[in-house]
Amino acid sequence: MAPTKTSDRFNLKCEKHVLDNGLCVLLHEDHRLPQVAVNLWYHVGSKDEEPGRTGFAHLFEHMMFQGSEHYPEDFFRPLEEIGARLNGSTSEDRTNYWEVVPSAYLERALWLESDRMGWLLGALTQEKLDNQRDVVKNERRETMENEPYGIAEELLPSILYPKGHPYGHPVIGSVEDLDSASQEDVAAFFRRYYTPRNASLCIAGDILPKEALALAEAYFGSIPEGPVIPPFQPSVPKLTRSQRVTAHDRVQLPRIYLCWPTPQQFTPEDAALSMLGATLTYGKDSRLVKRLQVEKDLAQSVLSYQSSGEVCGAFTVIVTAQPGVEIERIEEVLWQEIARVQEEGPLDEEVKAAVAGLKTRVVKRLQSVGGFGGVSDLLNHYQTFLGRPEGLVEEIARYEAITPEMVRAAARNHLSAEAFGLLEIRPKPDVTVVAPDRASLPAAGREGSFDLGEPQRFELDSKAALWVLRREELPYVTIQATVRAGAVYDPPVLPGLADLVGDLLDEGAAGLDALALAKRIKGVASSIVTDVGREQASFTMGLLSEHFEEGFRIMADVLLKPALAETDLQRLCKAHIADLASDLDDAGELGNRALRALLFGAEAPYGHPVEGTPDTFKSPPSAQARAFYETCYRPERTLFFVTGDITPEEALKAASASLSGWKHGSGGDDNPAPSYASSSGIYIVDKPGAPQTYLAVGAPAFSRSDEAYPAALIFNEIFGGQFTSRLNMNLREDKGYTYGARSLFSNQRGAVPWVIVTAVQADKTVESLAEILRELDEAAGQRPVTQEEFETARANWVLRFSQNFETQKQVADGMSALWVQNLPNDFYKAVLGKVKGLALEEVRAAGSRLLSAPRVFVAVGDRATLEKPLSAIGLGDARLIQAPGQPRQR
Secondary structure, eight states: OOOOOHHHHHOOOOEEEEOTTSOEEEEEEOOSSSEEEEEEEESOOGGGOOTTOTTHHHHHHHHTTSOBTTBOSOTTHHHHTTTOEEEEEEOSSOEEEEEEEEGGGHHHHHHHHHHHHHSSGGGOOHHHHHHHHHHHHHHHIIIIISSTTTTHHHHHHHHHSOTTOTTSSOTTOOHHHHHHOOHHHHHHHHHHHSSGGGEEEEEEESOOHHHHHHHHHHHHTTSOOOOOOOOOOOOOOOOOSOEEEEEEESOSSOEEEEEEEEOOTTSHHHHHHHHHHHHHHSSTTSHHHIIIIIISOOEEEEEEEEEEOSSOEEEEEEEEEOTTOOHHHHHHHHHHHHHHHHHHOOOHHHHHHHHHHHHHHHHHHTTOSSSTTSHHHHHHHHHHHHSOTTHHHHHHHHHHTOOHHHHHHHHHHHOOSSSOEEEEEEEOTTSOOOOOOOOSOOOOOOOOOOOOOOOEEEEOTTSOEEEEEEOOSSSEEEEEEEESOSGGGSOTTOTTHHHHHHHHGGGSBTTBOHHHHHHHHHTTTOOOEEEEOSSOEEEEEEEEGGGHHHHHHHHHHHHHSBOOOHHHHHHHHHHHHHHHHHHTTOHHHHHHHHHHHHHHOTTSTTTSOTTOOHHHHHSOOHHHHHHHHHHHOOGGGEEEEEEESOOHHHHHHHHHHHTTTOOOOOOOOOOOOOOOOOOOEEEEEEOTTOSEEEEEEEEEOOOTTSTTHHHHHHHHIIIIISTTSHHHIIIIIITOOEEEEEEEEOOOSSSOEEEEEEEEEGGGHHHHHHHHHHHHHHHHTTSOOOHHHHHHHHHHHHHTGGGGGSSHHHHHHHHHHHHHTTOOTTHHHHHHHHHHTOOHHHHHHHHHHHHHSOOEEEEEEOHHHHHHHHHTSSSOOOEEOOOTTOOOOO
16 A cells, blocks of 8 residues: 655645635535534634733633624524534633534524624623633632642643743633623623634535635625734743742642743744654653653653643643652653753654654544544644644644754753753642543525445454444544453452453563563554443554554454563552542542442442452452453454455455454353442532532433433433533523533443533532432423424434544444444434434433432532531432542541
8 A cells, every 4th residue: 555645644625715804714625424614713812811811711712602692692502403513712822613513504603603703792791701700610610629630730830931921820810810800801802802803714524615605705704804913922931940839739649740931833843842742751662651650660640742832832741650659759760861862862763653653643633624623623723823724734744854863952952950840749638648530593504414334244263353444535544442341341359350451451462562562553653542441342543544454463462462461460550559549539530430339339340440449459460360361352252343544355354364363262241231229319428628519410221222212312412411401501501500510321231321410619519409409300390391402402413413423433432332232233323213203202201211210319529518418408318428449538
């Protein structure tokens, strides 16, 4: 297979037009799915904020979803009803908004986007501002104050940048500044920055460019251009001394952040530093991972990267220590490796592998036209900051030109041992450490078509299954091996064994140790992503088509010839204990573990945590791990799913050659369907001093093969499955108690659980739970699903259905789930057809079944303030429980 030229692979062909008012319009045609991405970037971020007005850019991102003059209602509603996905985000340098809509509804998306660009202020009210201010403060609580290590987001800018620097404060801003924001402040911010001249609009996907441009001109062309915004000039701070800061957080493992200011994006040194980050921590054979994790077993996690901004960049190394390891030992190794790369530079093969890995990751992103990081996002990125949407080709060329000497020079020039920022986050003293967490909306336009396709199925001589689905749009292939070897097969006394064995497989194979195998994998510019779930273990490789045969050989060697070395097992057990120490700091993890244990039983196959508990890993279970591998990792329990730019014949040839000699066994699968425990009532998992309470509610539902399952999907959408659901609109939009609330089905074999989750501000716990109970009661009685809710939710679900299969990994995950759960080959097509044909009464009936099941309530928060009020809410006495694996409070 001849390699594809870089210019062909990374040239994102698009038309560029500039309207008379200065709006840049980018058009990219792609007819793979009947979907269109509308992606709008405003060249404004937190760097543009004035002192005392921090957080405005992010607050305004929220305000943009609150309705505009000609559609003064919530922005999500008219898009979710047509099956759209949508979101927005704010960085230091830009704010972006995107929707992925069925192609027939492109005009609606442009109508709405243009209305909030040109006519937002007509619908801006003090009530909306106050509500979103509360939502943002809850987001801050969730992502910073109640998130393990979240304080780093607030501390690092002040360590790295001098006072007054554009990047010197966190994007989310301060509570004081948010509280002081007035309606006129917000309006002034909008008038200055939310203008056509300061924006770039990309329309990508199933479009006819001429028609799309005409719509863009019609809807955006009359909006006034706005003021000229002078560009920020690069400003790289020069540290004159080191600044060390130590902070304490409610975590169990210490973490170190070592950072330096560096040159801005699109410079040769920026690219060289990015490759330095990959050289240090990309893959097991990378320098810091090898030293800190594989050889010395000092670190639970290691990451290094160059973050690239418009004003400057930052190079950061983040290391989380293993239990009992002093930060000083880690810092010593960090400085040794930094000095070594400054003195010797990286090897040529290290730089080539880093560049190849970067290109593979970029091609993987090109599978998606919309969303964060997709084609439309990339085009807007390069247009906004370079003025050239085709900038990806230039950027790849910049990386391909990187030499070991350039990386060495960048490390010498910018990673000073005399002037740096260093943040240590240490556990708070009271945390127990675990020993060894405009008038009317446009109507639909031209509809597109979607066909998932039917994979060609083979049974190999070994009895392993091979499914192949060809997708030729990119020179990229995904190989996924799925094995019936998930947590349901754990011995009752060793929860987490399946997860451990899954992680162990790529630690060494076919005579290669962990580092040599990592180097071999890096040679095909890929990695193996291991995901051990409740019912299966999956191993996924995404790689360029030209590396397919070697990639399949590597995957086969990992599954058939793992080393299962004792030294690797011991190291992984320590790593799992460290991972659990971090996971069990997280309120959501504690709540989900407790809920599962209550629903199914703490030691039951479907009730114990997939990741296990620390007790499993204190003494490396060598014999049990090998027995688990020999029992579960058999060909008759394995599916290889291949999708991408490869023919079924090529895939079959590679599979037959790589898997020859694999002997099948009896093929038994003794995993029983899940059975539910009889638990009900309300339970508290104590997290002293928590600024938020994590609420989780669970109840048994019914299996995916049940006739009522499609109707239940639509009921869930209405109740809590979409942004405009009853639950989220109540707790977030009406009350401002939370950053988000949702309900979902946790898919598995047999009867699936129906779960409600949200994190609410601690002093609104009782009120939030009362609202959840009210929504449940009203849905079952006085306020059943309405015809309008039903039709809107059904249309939403149907119209966005194809978006579940945009990337190759999404296709592989979806198809493999059919095999694991013994569902028919036409399951997705059949469910789609049933949803289209549903009647309102079927949805109400499915909802009644869900709502009549016994429910378990879990609250993760401060027991001292919650126990009495929760006991009085009408669910019986609140009972204190420990989440499986949770360290006991003193």
